[in-house]
Amino acid sequence: MAMMGDMVLKFLTSNKFENPQDEMVMDEIVRYIIFNIALVIGAIFLIIFGITVVFEGNTFRGVADLLIGFMCVVILFLLRTKVPFVICGLIVLIPFGVLSLGLLLSGGERGFAGLWIFTYPPIVIFILGLYIGSILSAMLFVGLMTVTIIPGLAGYNYFLPIAFRFIGVYILVLILTIAYEQIRVLKDRWLRQLTATLKSERDEMTVMKDNLKAGIFLMDKEYTIQPAYSKALDEILGLDELQGKKFTDLLSASIKAKERDTLEDYFEMVIKRSFDAKMLEEINPIMEFFYVNEITGEEKMLRTTFASVDRGYGIFFILGSLEDITTEKSLQKQLEEEENKRNEEMRALFQVIQVEPRVFNDFIEDTEYEFDRINTILKDKSLSSRQAMVDIYQAVHAIKSNALILGLENFSGKLHELESKLKELRDQEDVSFDEVLHITVELEKLMKEKDKFRDIIDRIQSFKISMGDSRRQDRYVLVETLTKACEKAAAALNKKAQFVVEDLDGIVLEHGPRRVIKEVLTQLVRNAVYHGLESPEERDALGKNPQGLIRLSIKYQDNRIHMKLSDDGKGLDFGKIREKAEALHLFERPEDGADKNQLIKVIFSPGFSTTEEADVYAGRGIGLNLVRERIRELRGSIKLQSEPGKGTVFNIYIPLEIKTMINKAS
DSSP: OOHHHOOOOOOOOOOOOTTTTOGGGHHHHHHHHHHHHHHHHHHHHEEEEEEHHHHTTOOHHHHHHHHHHHHHHHHHHHHTTTTOOOOOOOHHHHHHHOOOOOHHHHHHGGGGGGGGGGHHHHHHHHHHHHHHHHHHHHHHHHHHHHHHTTTSSSSOOOOOHHHHHHHHHHHHHHHHHHHHHHHHHHHHHHHHHHHHHHHHHHHHHHHHHHHOEEEEEEEOOOOOBOOOOOHHHHHHHHHHHHHHHHBBHHHTTSHHHHHHHHHHOOOOHHHTTSSSSSHHHHHHHEEEEEEEOOOTOOOEEEEEEEEEEEEEEEEEEEEEEEEHHHHHHHHHHHHHHHHHHHHHHHHHHHHHHTTTTHHHHHHHHHHHHHHHHHHHHHHOSSOOOHHHHHHHHHHHHHHHHHHHHHOOOOHHHHHHHHHHHHHHTTTTTOOOOHHHHHHHHHHHHHHHHHHHHHHHHHHHHHHHHHHOOOHHHHHHHHHHHHHHHHHHHHHHTTTEEEEEEEEOOOHHHHSSSSHHHHHHHHHHHHHHHIIIIHHHHHHHHHSSSSSEEEEEEEEEETTTTEEEEEEEEOOOOHHHHHHHHHHOOOOOSGGGOOOHHHHHHHHTTTTTTSSOOOOOSSSSSSSSOOOOOOOHHHTTTEEEEETTTTEEEEEEEEOOOOOHHHHOOO
């Protein structure tokens, strides 16, 4: 039957279409089918009519019927060739229209033979389309009016009422046919657009489904996985060909029988929507669970969600989503461990800094003594394992007691846990090698923590020694800040720079505006690296040391602070400064552009920068402007000297009267 159906379909479509289901050619297929059917029926009827009419004595009409009938047969063959469809249609349909008009003109059977004319509009429009069919139908309509209205022209006298009925029926048939065809064309166009949209969305969904990291799937009320599921599901579960398998069976190695019953009860609630979506999500028994591959035994941590999908007619499915969160959980665990480690270090630091250094040093020495004693015990082959545990237990207890005295709660807590384990081993007759090895590992961890304590106390003591007073601390902070600023700017710009402090008067740091000094000098150091120093290649070509040098001196002289910051870079490019200043209209008078003093003032203007593109270090024209404003606020002054190829020097003067400052403080 299927083969017969295919043969009929190929015949009706003239065997022109390899994929008759293609929506884009469906309109053309329909026309081929209608035309083939019309040709077959027309050929049969016209040949029969032709033979009948010839026997009745109307040879002319019979021959005409036979000719058109045989023409239909010929067209059936032509349709299966490369002859265009429209040409085939015109070859047979124009003669058919002429025949219909001829039957009307002959007036045979009192004009009833002319009724064939009413079949013309539907046939010609359905086969040749709205445009060509309407033209041919309109031409035949003109012939219809001529034949029926003009008296004596036809073989039968069509009275006006009959003529108007012919004309009215033809118009009605033509209008209805055009309306139907137009609606069909619009419907087909809309359907094609809708189909294209759906296909596009389907393709997008397929791509999304196949590229999703989560495994998306549907299962029926029997928990059977449906065909349309994302490829990620295979990878997550580590299985192939999941279609038709029960989801609960796939979890047989991951959940117990009782848990499976609970899961099936949960799925029933999902299908029936017993609770709202949020509640169902919260009571999901396998929201996060360890999945075990029943074939390979591989373990993964999975996260799941389930929702009900209504397909209509009382049919419900469960939409499931599986996500592999093994890496996420592993990372989370690592982060938690790191966080715990940092918290322990902070607690240890907090505990250590509250202990007087000399007391803490005694504790460290005592602890190291006990650890050395434990090492000696472990190496002593003459001791029994039980006696070794007794001696180690005593040493650990001594360390724990000292730690408790100093308030080292975290450290003493770990010692207490080890002490409990040692107590159990002490009471045993024999201690295995694995148990001794475990104790050794735990002791090693505690020794490392002790070493951290020593490192902390050493750093604290070192800081206290190097920063014995506030003046030294201020010096350390300032120098470290400026050195870091220089290093970071140089690294970002692939330059080499060395920052050297030649003189730093402690009086300035003690009584001067430390915040402003640090802020101003930070801007000037960055400016020197960015604008002043050349790249290592340029400096090498100029015979300079590839590493640029930035010098700083801060002195207190004549009731004022004198800060001098210099670099051995390329100096100011006055030509470029003049060009940029003119572009920004920063000169009040044109002749100011020739004055170097005016050009120096320009570089301190807000928004001025010779850099074309701004980045994190320079280019926004704010650095030197900020320097000028901060110095102005302190009633200070700036002097700038620059020599091409040799560098730039900033001399900054800030008034500072020490006596006044001391009096105010007192």
